[in-house]
Structure formats: C-alpha cells, structure tokens
Amino acid sequence: MEQQGSLVEYGSRRVIITITAVFCALLEIIDTTIVNVALHDMRGSLGATLNEISWVITAYSIANVIIVPMTSWLSQQFGRRNYFAASVIIFTVASFLCGNSTSLVELIVFRFLQGLGGGALLVTSQTIITESYPPEKRAMAQAIYVLGVIVGPTLGPPLGGYIVDHASWPYIFYINIPVGIIAALLTLQYVRSPKYAEKRPVNQVDWLGIFLLTVSVGALQYILEKGQEDDWFNSNLIIILTVVAILGVYCFIWRQMVYKYPVVELKVLRNGNLRMGVILSFIQGFGLFGSTFIIPLYTQTILGWDATQSGLLMIPSTLMVAFMMPIVGQMIQRGVSQKYMIAMGMIVFFIYSLFTYKVITPQTSGDDFFWPLMVRGVGLGLLSVPISTMALSTLKGVEIAQGAAFSGMMRQLGGSFGVALISTYLTRDIVGHRGNLIRSLDIYDPAVQARVHGIAAGMQAKGMAANTATKSAYQLLEGSVTVQATILSYMDIFLYIGCMFLVCVPFVLIFIKRSKAKVSMADAAH
Structure with a gap:
C-alpha cells in the first residue's frame, strides 16, 4: 500500500x-x-x-x-x-x-x-x-x-x-x-x-504470466503494425500470430485468475468505472493517434507537403489543448462531473470530424484545416484528463496503479488499432471509389471526349505531338480520378471516426457512476 x-x-x-x-x-x-x-x-x-x-x-x-x-x-x-x-x-x-x-x-x-x-x-x-x-x-x-x-x-x-x-x-x-x-x-x-x-x-x-503477456501482446502489436503490409490473413505468419495472440491472451487471463501472486491483477476490472475508462482510453487512443496519422498523410499525399510542414500544421491544435488544460483542471477541482465533460468532449470530437469531412476537397489548403484542428484541440482537452480521473475515481490503494496500467496499455493499443484500421481501410476504399468513378466515366461520353480534347489541345499548343498530347490527357484524367477516390476515402474515415465518438455519448452518460468520495487527483494520475 x-x-x-x-x-x-x-x-x-x-x-x-x-x-x-x-x-x-x-x-x-x-x-x-x-x-x-x-x-x-x-x-x-x-x-x-x-x-x-x-x-x-x-x-x-x-x-x-x-x-x-x-x-x-x-x-x-x-x-x-x-x-x-x-x-x-x-x-x-x-x-x-x-x-x-x-x-x-x-x-x-x-x-x-x-x-x-x-x-x-x-x-x-x-x-x-x-x-x-x-x-x-x-x-x-x-x-x-x-x-x-x-x-x-x-x-x-x-x-x-x-x-x-x-x-x-x-x-x-x-x-x-x-x-x-x-x-x-x-x-x-x-x-x-x-x-x-x-x-x-x-x-x-509469475514468470509464466510474464512470458504469456509478452508473447500475446507482442504478437497482437505485430499484427496491427504489419498486417496491412503483409496482406493480413493471406500471410501465414499473420495467421500463426493471430492464433498465438488469441491463445496467449486466454492462457494469460486464466493464469492471472488462478495464480496467488499475479503480475497483472485482473480482478481490478470488476470496477465499473475502470472498465468504462479502459474502453474510453482505447477510443481516445484511436481518435488521437488516428487523427494525428490521417491529416499529415493527407497533406503529404494530396498537397505534396513534407513531414516537417505536416507536423507544423498540427501545432495550433496542440496549443488549444494547452489552453484547455488549466480550464479543465479548474472544472474538475470545482466538482464538475467527469462524465458530462467526457460526453461533451465526444460531441466536440464528432463536430471536428464532421467539420473536416466538409472541408476536404482537391483544392483544400493547409489553412482550411486551422479551425477544424482548433475544435479537435478543445475535444481532446475535454477528454484526456476527465477519462484518466474517472477511470480510477472509485479505486483504492494498490488498485489504482493496477488500473492505470490497463488504461495506459489500452490507449496505446487503441492508437495501434486506429492506425492499422485506417491504413487498411484507405488502401481498400480507394480501390472501391476508383472503380465506381471509372464506371461512371464513359470515355465515349461527349462531355468526357470534349474534356480530353481540350486538355490535349492545350498541350499541343505548347508544342507537344498530337498522339503524345492525347495520351497525356488520358493520364491526367486518370490521375484526377485517383485523387478524387483518395479524397472520398479520407472523407469516409473522418465521418466514421466522428460517428464512433458520437455513439459513445449515451453509454458514457448511462454507465459511468459518480464517485461518492471526492476524487484524489494523485490516485487518478497513475
């Protein structure tokens, strides 16, 4: 103790x-x-x-x-x-x-x-x-x-x-x-x-428990990091590691429940607020790392920015989080219920996702992301501290550090799941959107022909040979289709992430119980 x-x-x-x-x-x-x-x-x-x-x-x-x-x-x-x-x-x-x-x-x-x-x-x-x-x-x-x-x-x-x-x-x-x-x-x-x-x-x-934890969590993290790259279940290694992860987690849970001195005390998950906090930590990690991954990816693939420029774009959002921190800290100290702050943070994060969904076009510039990212900063400010304090608010003594370990691990895994799912979805959704766009783009359509001839004529006016100009015009049209398909996929991702946060709001309001005792921030901070 x-x-x-x-x-x-x-x-x-x-x-x-x-x-x-x-x-x-x-x-x-x-x-x-x-x-x-x-x-x-x-x-x-x-x-x-x-x-x-x-x-x-x-x-x-x-x-x-x-x-x-x-x-x-x-x-x-x-x-x-x-x-x-x-x-x-x-x-x-x-x-x-x-x-x-x-x-x-x-x-x-x-x-x-x-x-x-x-x-x-x-x-x-x-x-x-x-x-x-x-x-x-x-x-x-x-x-x-x-x-x-x-x-x-x-x-x-x-x-x-x-x-x-x-x-x-x-x-x-x-x-x-x-x-x-x-x-x-x-x-x-x-x-x-x-x-x-x-x-x-x-x-x-509990050496066996340590071994099972290392093998199962390590296998799961590898699957999330390398799954898309290895084409998921078309890879024998991914299939083997999936079996290892599932069996490893099952055996680890059994071991921790029966061993007198477990390395991870699973019984602490009987606490309702901690269970909810662990789930919310996972979702928060998904949204935080997912959005940190997707926006720089957009600016680099569509706008042609380098990594430094993409990273600098995120700084205003970070400054907004910094601005929110003392406000959130004061609200908690004055007894504002964490569940209402978390619910509001979820709604604000949905607004950010919807905002971003609306502003993305092939002509969207970095400046267009300023206000959506400021909204993101407000949402993260309302989520981060309240989730930590709420998750551990009804735990006592040594349970606190045990609960904190679960929250930390789930936030990390949430980020890994977010990046893995987003990259997989992007790869496959772009192909789907591209197919739909090409099917609706009939090269024999007079409007399409007029567009191709117009592009080719412009190239010929600059001295390009007629057959080369026509070929280049079709390639330009092909590139335009790919960009449109990519942007539609980004829009889908922002909408789905936003909906995921919105769906969580009623569960937060229903299942989180307020601690009768005043929350100790030291306890919550583990």
Whole structure:
C-alpha cells in the first residue's frame, strides 16, 4: 500500500521533479513519431528495404505495449525511484546505441531496448508528478502531464525533419542523451519512493504470466503494425500470430485468475468505472493517434507537403489543448462531473470530424484545416484528463496503479488499432471509389471526349505531338480520378471516426457512476 501523503514536495524541489518527469514522458512519446521522417535516410545508410526499415518503428511499439502493464508490479519489486531511474538509464543508453548502429539488426534490437526503457516512463512519470503536489493542486499536475502526452506526437515529425535536414539521422537519438543523463541524476537525487508491501521473492514471481503477456501482446502489436503490409490473413505468419495472440491472451487471463501472486491483477476490472475508462482510453487512443496519422498523410499525399510542414500544421491544435488544460483542471477541482465533460468532449470530437469531412476537397489548403484542428484541440482537452480521473475515481490503494496500467496499455493499443484500421481501410476504399468513378466515366461520353480534347489541345499548343498530347490527357484524367477516390476515402474515415465518438455519448452518460468520495487527483494520475 502506498503512503501518498508523505510524497508531497514544495518549492524548487517540486519544480525540479515536475520538469524531470514531464521531460521523460515527452522524450518517450516524441520517440514514437520522430523516427518516421528519418526512415528514408536510414534506408540509404543501412542498405535496407522500406519493409525492413519499418521494423525500427514496430520494435519500439511492441516493447512499449509489453512493458506498460507490468509497470505497477515492477515498481513494487524494485521501488519506484529505482525503477524510474533504471528506465531512464536504459532509454538513454539504448538511444546512444541506436545512433551508433552500423546494421539494421543492431538498430532494431536497440530500438526494442529503448522501448522497454521508455514504456515505463509514461505511467511512472505521471504518478511522480501528481504525488508531488498537495491534493488541492493535483488537478493542475494532471493537466501538466496530459499536455506533455498530447504535445509529444505532434512535436516528433517537425523536430525529426529539422534534425535530418540540418544534421543526420543518428542525432534524432543523440538528442535524448543529455536530457536522459540529467533526468537520471535528478531522479536519484530528488524522487522518493512510496512505501510498498514487502516485495515477492523470486520463487513467487509469475514468470509464466510474464512470458504469456509478452508473447500475446507482442504478437497482437505485430499484427496491427504489419498486417496491412503483409496482406493480413493471406500471410501465414499473420495467421500463426493471430492464433498465438488469441491463445496467449486466454492462457494469460486464466493464469492471472488462478495464480496467488499475479503480475497483472485482473480482478481490478470488476470496477465499473475502470472498465468504462479502459474502453474510453482505447477510443481516445484511436481518435488521437488516428487523427494525428490521417491529416499529415493527407497533406503529404494530396498537397505534396513534407513531414516537417505536416507536423507544423498540427501545432495550433496542440496549443488549444494547452489552453484547455488549466480550464479543465479548474472544472474538475470545482466538482464538475467527469462524465458530462467526457460526453461533451465526444460531441466536440464528432463536430471536428464532421467539420473536416466538409472541408476536404482537391483544392483544400493547409489553412482550411486551422479551425477544424482548433475544435479537435478543445475535444481532446475535454477528454484526456476527465477519462484518466474517472477511470480510477472509485479505486483504492494498490488498485489504482493496477488500473492505470490497463488504461495506459489500452490507449496505446487503441492508437495501434486506429492506425492499422485506417491504413487498411484507405488502401481498400480507394480501390472501391476508383472503380465506381471509372464506371461512371464513359470515355465515349461527349462531355468526357470534349474534356480530353481540350486538355490535349492545350498541350499541343505548347508544342507537344498530337498522339503524345492525347495520351497525356488520358493520364491526367486518370490521375484526377485517383485523387478524387483518395479524397472520398479520407472523407469516409473522418465521418466514421466522428460517428464512433458520437455513439459513445449515451453509454458514457448511462454507465459511468459518480464517485461518492471526492476524487484524489494523485490516485487518478497513475
């Protein structure tokens, strides 16, 4: 059982702990997206294919998802300060090794190690920040942390693009080193561990549970990361891993229910608010990472922007989240029900999706996204902190950290599901829309013929031969059809994501129960 009251800090000590924890969380999240823009340069220097180099992202994601559910147990085994400091050191050393990698295999292995170190930083840094504040200020502490979580994915691409353009790809890893060294030293000096029950001896550790969790969650994350690339169930490996994931999850659940000292305490899911919070964390991850994925994809494929420009487009939305955080923190402190804030956030996110659905055309510019993205920022501001506090509001003692691990893992998996489903849907929906457009585009139609002849005549006027001009005109028409089909698919995605959030509103209002006791933001922040 944790003695939370004794962990409150004051003055400069609290400021140092807050900055240390926020920077650690930011480093971990930025590293999930900063690599994306450097893949092309990595391919060239390591002699890898696009399929091979994408493992640099996959390995990190798999390690993250594996370690998050075990953070509560590992903190109890080693003490939170020691575990957090060790995680920072592993992350920092792995960053150095990633930058010094001379082969693809080395880089993938070191990225996996970096993910193991980084995955712990999220949940643990959130706990450290909020437990350093007195109860009356913990809403703001939670808001500070959530702001870091929202800012991270947005900062990654523009920061990575700038580093690659002005230096070389190893420096996207090297920038972690000075921050990591300082964070490790400050953690050992200033962070204190709560008092835990006596740690379990080695012979009581649930090694089988750890193995089953690693295999099942790792297999699931691989399926989500590589499914579309491997053509889903046309791949024997995907079929085998699906069977492994299903059997692994089943066996893991059975093991945790019957073993006296489980590595993940599943019984905590009997709490109704936590169950709802876990589901909402999944949906929030789906919407957050899905929209962070789809808009840069649109600007790069349709508008021809580079990754840095696409990343900068998302910054106004992030600033709006920053603006919302103190407002949301004040609302929670004044007793506004989390379920009404979550419901409103869902509705606002639907409005953002509908807004974006309406503005997308072949002529849409980056400026047209400004107001939809501002609405997105309001929606995320209303969702992030209330979901965290609501999920854990009716838990007590050691259940809190256990519940936090589920929420963190489901948010991560929600993002993975979102990106996997969106990329799969895009690939297949574009083909469907393209087929429909071509069927309705009769080349013998007088209007179509007039359009082709008009384009060809314009090309001939610039000196192009007649047969070449006609061929180019048909290719131009073909390209126009592909662009239209792509935009229709993007519109479908925004509409479906928006409807998913809207459908959740009545369930939020019906199934979330208000805690009779005042919510402790420290508890909610795990």
